[in-house]
Amino acid sequence: MSVEHAVLARLDRVRKSYGKVEALAGVELKVRGGQMLALLGPNGAGKSTAIGLLLGLDHADAGAVSLFGQSPHALQARRRIGVMLQSAGIPETLKVSELLELTRSYYPQPRSVADCVALAGLDGLLGRRYGQLSGGQQRRVQFALALCGRPDLLFLDEPTTGLDIEARQTLWRAIRELVAQGCGVLLTTHYLEEAEALADRVVVLNRGRVIAEGSVDQIRNHLAQRRIRCVSALTPEQIGMWPHVRTAQRVADRIEIVADSAEAVVRRLLAEDAGLSELEVQRAGLADAFIELTREAA
């Protein structure tokens, strides 16, 4: 099987607890070559824990963790990955060119410095000391260090935090190019538009559990639900049978409906109940809907 679309990294029913906190409660995850998997979830969902296990920084309590079919602790496997974490720990006194040379020297077939500069947008930065760069420039250097070893698999933990729009676009272009070349990417982000722009597949984690998984379109459809509230003589059981209605329940004096299409359901509500009142429709944006989704799961 070619590297493209082969499973490069995998969590199989993985559990990990820190004291009483269950950071991962039986998570399944596959990252394939030539694909980007976006791992989404609110703070504390378990995203960094999942990445840490795949990088061999920690051990799972149960389940299997594999990197290129091997243990993530195997040097052979680790040599094929590139990593950009939230905390970088890069020596501040070294120049960008020195950092690149040093990191490239760890790998058997590194990218040329010119390629790294072009991909990460490092023009004019090679002679500068790392510690004297702006936060966004440091982020770009971290990205260059992650890709300079020509990895088959890239881990990007919130890579665009602190980047301006132009730098973010540069990074997105570079990521797309790497994926087109067959690289697998595991991205964590709080920016839904980033996942939409880049990801082939999305996994949503909440409190250590996968609560939604699929293509970007599938997740978007899932998140595109509308919440309708009203006071009505109709019963939740009746409404629950209608097309486009996912759930209908009574909450205090209201009926609360979750629907795929608000318009069709509202039209029917008004047609079937002349006394309907207190009608309210929440049309969540993607970000709001995502929060809603994770809140529902909680």
Ligand SMILES: Nc1ncnc2c1ncn2[C@@H]1O[C@H](COP(=O)(O)OP(=O)(O)OP(=O)(O)O)[C@@H](O)[C@H]1O
């Ligand atoms: N080393 C640790 N010791 C104790 N608790 C930890 C440790 N690492 C993570 N946790 C806990 O495990 C849970 C998952 O944390 P994790 O960092 O994986 O979440 P996350 O999804 O990456 O969050 P964020 O979006 O804030 O980065 C949290 O409740 C966190 O407090």
